[in-house]
Amino acid sequence: MGFKFGLETVLKHRKRLEEIAQREFGEAQAAVEACLRELESMYNRMDEVRAEILDAQKVGSREKMEEVRGMEGFIDGQKIRIERQRLEARRLLSVAEEKQEALIEAAREKKILVKLKDKRLREYKEWLGRVEAKELDDMTMIRQARRAK
Structure with missing residues (x-):
């Protein structure tokens, strides 16, 4: 007769939920990092255009002044694109925080069941030890009774 945890299926389900939450959090973090890399790239391009x-x-030539106007138009547009990207980064950060909270909660719920399983296993081992000790005592008593006859 071995130890059997009655809530093993619930524990397995909680482990799967934690794994799903871990994967979703990882994906959310990756999305944030990609968005921030894109934002950094946009800033770098704007700096390059400013240098140009x-x-x-x-040089100051007429042709160069036309190029400058075009580049200034690019910078104005880039500022708008950067602002949109910053808003997207904020949104993605918010999503990542929600996923992290879900992961923490899933881990907490799993940990509760793991602790319960450990407690029940410890109780089972203690019970088993008492049963075995009682059987040994009974066997000793029987031997002593036979010797006494």
Whole structure:
């Protein structure tokens, strides 16, 4: 007769829920990181264009001034795109925080069942030890009774 935890199926289900929450949190974090990399790339491109504008202004020719106007238009558009990307990054961060909270809750619920299982196993082992000790005592008593005859 071995130990059997009555809530083993519930524990397995909670473990699966924790694994799902872990995967979803990982995906949310990856999305945030990708969004932030894109945002950094946008800022870098804007810095490059600003440097190109400075170079073009040093030349001062009519053609370069047309290029400068076009580049300034790009910068204006880039500012709008950056703001949108920042809003998306905030949204993704919020989603990642929600996924992290879900993961923490799933881990907590699983941990409760793991502790209960450990407690029940410990109780079972204690009970089994008492039963075995009683059987040994009974066997000793029987031997002593036979010797006494």
